[in-house]
Amino acid sequence: GQQLNQSPQSMFIQEGEDVSMNCTSSSIFNTWLWYKQDPGEGPVLLIALYKAGELTSNGRLTAQFGITRKDSFLNISASIPSDVGIYFCAGQMDSNYQLIWGAGTKLIIKP
Amino acid sequence: NAGVTQTPKFQVLKTGQSMTLQCAQDMNHNSMYWYRQDPGMGLRLIYYSASEGTTDKGEVPNGYNVSRLNKREFSLRLESAAPSQTSVYFCASSTGQFRAETQYFGPGTRLLVL
Numbered sequence: 001g002q003q004l005n006q007s008p009q010s011m012f013i014q015e016g017e018d019v020s021m022n023c024t025s026s027s028i029f030n031t032w033l034w035y036k037q038d039p040g041e042g043p044v045l046l047i048a049l050y051k052a053g054e055l056t057s058n059g060r061l062t063a064q065f066g067i068t069r070k071d072s073f074l075n076i077s078a079s080i081p082s083d084v085g086i087y088f089c090a091g092q093m094d095s096n097y098q099l100i101w102g103a104g105t106k107l108i109i110k111p
Numbered sequence: 112n113a114g115v116t117q118t119p120k121f122q123v124l125k126t127g128q129s130m131t132l133q134c135a136q137d138m139n140h141n142s143m144y145w146y147r148q149d150p151g152m153g154l155r156l157i158y159y160s161a162s163e164g165t166t167d168k169g170e171v172p173n174g175y176n177v178s179r180l181n182k183r184e185f186s187l188r189l190e191s192a193a194p195s196q197t198s199v200y201f202c203a204s205s206t207g208q209f210r211a212e213t214q215y216f217g218p219g220t221r222l223l224v225l
Contacts, residue, residue: 041219042217042219045213090153090154098170099154099156101155104153
């Protein structure tokens with residue numbers, strides 16, 4: 001089936017550092033979504049992107065819909081302990097409305 | 112307003128046993144979904160229901176059946192559990208306007224098949 005390549009798989013960072021992660025695909029998507037999953041919980045939507053080139057912020061989080069429509073990026077500025085978790089990208093193609101998910105980026109903050 | 116609820120939270124089955132995972136939403140959403148999540152992998156869609164009375168296969172439907180009991184409830188059944196079905200199962204719902212609008216997720220059911 002379709003796959004999204006999400007990187008990095010995991011990140012160990014210091015509190016206060018900025019974080020960047022991305023998702024790429026060989027296919028074109030018309031929507032990109034970024035979710036966060038806390039341990040023992042279901043994913044929660046952070047940012048939705050609907051237009052190529054779109055740059056959207058949600059507090060310290062900023063996500064971009066790549067111009068080629070084959071990639072998306074998520075940045076977190078000045079990380080804090082509650083940012084710990086797994087971040088997933090998900091994309092939707094024109095052909096149907098099912099979401100295709102990346103494997104996730106696990107964010108760990110070093111004490 | 113509880114959102115999406117799932118029962119049970121945990122379950123251990125022996126190979127060959129059957130069980131039904133329950134999901135309910137109180138947001139008056141049209142669409143509901145069942146996903147499985149395995150370590151190191153993203154969510155994979157098992158089945159979905161675009162609206163009450165309809166169900167369709169997702170990416171990994173084999174070994175599962177679903178029932179959209181009414182607008183609120185969408186159940187997932189394993190008729191004969193196999194170790195490969197050990198996973199975390201998430202139910203989700205959305206308004207169902209055939210666009211990747213927000214899907215709201217339940218807390219998950221952790222299933223171990225021995």
